[in-house]
Amino acid sequence: MGITSVTPSIYRAYQVAKIAKDVREDCKVIVGGPHVTFLPNQTLKECSFIDIVVRGEGEETIRELAEALEKGVWETVKGITFRKGDRIVNNEPRLFVRNIDEIPFPSWDLLPMGKYRFCGYKYASMLTSRGCSFNCSFCASSRLFGVFWRGRSPENVVEEIRLLHDKFGIRNIEFVDDTFTLDQRRQRESVTKLLGKA
8 A cells, every 4th residue: 555645644644554554464565755765763663664765756667566476575776765674774865867758747637636626616636846956955846856856848738738628627726846937948848838839
């Protein structure tokens, strides 16, 4: 079972992990997200119901981990932290995905899209870039996603916007990038393509 969590919701994540183990004791509970990326050892010490922590970007790690769990040999997967006897083991980190256009869109069709509403309007959230080259002391972005900025191409961004609009009737999109306007030319190209002028 996979769970993600930021710091304000970490104790709820622990509760979900306990419920998963209560329902099926032999299931592997895997947790990812910002909180556990920065505090993997503390997470495993605080919650005995969590088996594996996925640190950093999880797309490649969780796919590889799922395949490895099916084979029963998963302890060498990069980017994970787990218990081995009385020890906590932190495997070597996984490299960041350089071309984030290669990451598939979320499986929007598996979510109750009609329930996501703000002020009565249906909406969705999108992340169109990762990382930040500024490494500010008050921000976790560069530690979480790397000290280099990676943006999705305008074509890729527009394709997901059109999918959300055409298939789910989404007219309001929240962009949750840490540095959405860093590459203003990319934003202008995206808007131009979305309006059908290129």
